[in-house]
Amino acid sequence: NFATDEDDSGCSADEEACDKCGGAIFCEVNVPTPPTPEPGAAGRCCYAPTFTDSCPATVTGSGELPGCNYATGEDDSGCSASEDACMACKGSIFCPVTTMLAETSAQSRVRKEKSRASRVAGRCCYSPTFVDQCPANVTGTGELPGCNFATDEDDSGCSADEEACDKCGGAIFCEVNVPTP
Numbered sequence: 001n002f003a004t005d006e007d008d009s010g011c012s013a014d015e016e017a018c019d020k021c022g023g024a025i026f027c028e029v030n031v032p033t034p035p036t037p038e039p040g041a042a043g044r045c046c047y048a049p050t051f052t053d054s055c056p057a058t059v060t061g062s063g064e065l066p067g068c069n070y071a072t073g074e075d076d077s078g079c080s081a082s083e084d085a086c087m088a089c090k091g092s093i094f095c096p097v098t099t100m101l102a103e104t105s106a107q108s109r110v111r112k113e114k115s116r117a118s119r120v121a122g123r124c125c126y127s128p129t130f131v132d133q134c135p136a137n138v139t140g141t142g143e144l145p146g147c148n149f150a151t152d153e154d155d156s157g158c159s160a161d162e163e164a165c166d167k168c169g170g171a172i173f174c175e176v177n178v179p180t181p
Helices: 015-020 083-088 105-118 162-167
Strands: 043-046 093-096 122-125 172-175
Touching: 043 083, 083 093, 122 162, 162 172
Parallel strands: none
Antiparallel strands: 043 093, 122 172
């Protein structure tokens, strides 16, 4: 079911409600909501082995930077929202933006559309339901027990790709294999 605040059935309210609805086990939400960045605190979450103890000389506020997530306003995973968010995503260092690249809103929109078009839609799935094998039918919309929502519906960012799924503690990233009607 949906998490407590999104579950209209009431089955996710607590362990007792889950039992009454025929649920096998009540699982508490353990993926924190990404924090809202403070104004002027733009940065990037960067990872080892590329960056461990020091940030790149130039940390741009937009576009790609190898070894780092997108900057605060572009990072769908939430890992670049703050130093705490970066550490929660198993990043090695949070690097403040040192220079903003001039980018028009039209350029930004085109870049984001290209990025979305080039990525593979999928779902981050968890054990014990899924460990080494994906479900037979992985849909691109709606719920799939044992998995996050698919890439375009997943606000957590865990279904963005295999790397994001791993950072969220997922067992396996499963590509969508059932066409959306």
